[in-house]
Amino acid sequence: MSTDDRTTPDPRFAFDFHAYDDPGDGSRFSTWLQVEPLCRGPEPRPDWVVTSQAAVDTELGILKTGKEADVFLLERAVPDDPGQSVVMAAKRYRDEQHRSFHRSAAYTEGRRTRRSRDARALAKGTAHGRAVAAGAWAGAEWEAMKRFWDAGLPVPYPVQIDGTEILMELVTDDGVPAPRLAQTRPEPDLLVCYLDQLRAAMSGLARLGVAHGDLSAYNVLAAGDRLVVIDLPQAVDVVANPAGMDFLMRDCRNVAAWFTARGLPVDEGELFADLVAAAF
Numbered sequence: 544m545s546t547d548d549r550t551t552p553d554p555r556f557a558f559d560f561h562a563y564d565d566p567g568d569g570s571r572f573s574t575w576l577q578v579e580p581l582c583r584g585p586e587p588r589p590d591w592v593v594t595s596q597a598a599v600d601t602e603l604g605i606l607k608t609g610k611e612a613d614v615f616l617l618e619r620a621v622p623d624d625p626g627q628s629v630v631m632a633a634k635r636y637r638d639e640q641h642r643s644f645h646r647s648a649a650y651t652e653g654r655r656t657r658r659s660r661d662a663r664a665l666a667k668g669t670a671h672g673r674a675v676a677a678g679a680w681a682g683a684e685w686e687a688m689k690r691f692w693d694a695g696l697p698v699p700y701p702v703q704i705d706g707t708e709i710l711m712e713l714v715t716d717d718g719v720p721a722p723r724l725a726q727t728r729p730e731p732d733l734l735v736c737y738l739d740q741l742r743a744a745m746s747g748l749a750r751l752g753v754a755h756g757d758l759s760a761y762n763v764l765a766a767g768d769r770l771v772v773i774d775l776p777q778a779v780d781v782v783a784n785p786a787g788m789d790f791l792m793r794d795c796r797n798v799a800a801w802f803t804a805r806g807l808p809v810d811e812g813e814l815f816a817d818l819v820a821a822a823f
């Protein structure tokens with residue numbers, strides 16, 4: 544056998560090879576089927592959710608850098624199938640080292656970490672501990688979003704969670720990402736309509752026994768005439784958490800102050816009393 548025979552394969556064994564690897568250009572194959580079923584959003588699923596194994600995820604850019612997470616625009620689409628294409632919001636939590644803001648331990652009081660290695664790492668503040676904390680906040684937001692969605696409350700549809708990344712419905716207005724309520728100056732009629740919606744959302748939460756815990760016009764999106772509440776990882780149990788009532792009161796104060804400043808007076812004490820009544 545000559546050297547040539549060994550290096551040049553018989554053409555009958557040659558075939559076109561495509562690596563089953565991410566497509567490159569910042570895209571990846573859809574992670575939908577990689578995540579456990581429990582890490583996928585609740586059923587019935589909205590029909591815009593792309594579940595095909597052939598889908599590719601492409602990052603379209605950053606939407607917003609927040610205090611503890613960055614939100615990206617992510618397209619999930621089946622190449623050459625315009626019917627299967629959606630742009631979602633991908634919220635990625637940073638580990639504690641890369642945050643500019645640390646949630647107070649008061650939020651997590653009463654919550655438990657099941658794995659003792661994780662609990663020890665959290666307590667010691669090791670690198671593993673910081674990663675666990677980022678995953679825990681993502682997990683807490685995921686659970687809250689699913690629960691609130693199932694209860695019919697106005698939150699983005701939770702598509703999937705993969706470690707520290709949550710994919711969710713992108714809330715839009717006229718095809719572009721919706722502004723925060725704080726950036727809007729609604730006409731009087733719309734302002735009343737917004738207040739009704741926010742009150743209803745807060746009562747819905749109270750009926751589940753929870754307060755948002757960081758509610759303000761910065762964590763509510765205005766999708767045309769519809770409001771959507773976001774940023775849920777710190778949702779607190781108003782009964783079991785010793786500080787639950789304080790968080791509920793603070794939510795009421797923020798909401799009342801914003802509407803009052805926009806010309807629709809809201810009494811924070813009355814709002815609080817209504818919500819406490821709904822919670823018990």
Ligand SMILES: Nc1ncnc2c1ncn2[C@@H]1O[C@H](COP(=O)(O)OP(=O)(O)OP(=O)(O)O)[C@@H](O)[C@H]1O
Binds near residue numbers: 608
């Ligand atoms: N589902 C969504 N649809 C549209 N925009 C979104 C969505 N989720 C988040 N955003 C945008 O990203 C911003 C940050 O999201 P979020 O409040 O959940 O994260 P955060 O880290 O707490 O940010 P911040 O520190 O600004 O509060 C929001 O204010 C909003 O502008």
Ligand SMILES: [Mg+2]
Binds near residue numbers: 609
């Ligand atoms: Mg926020």
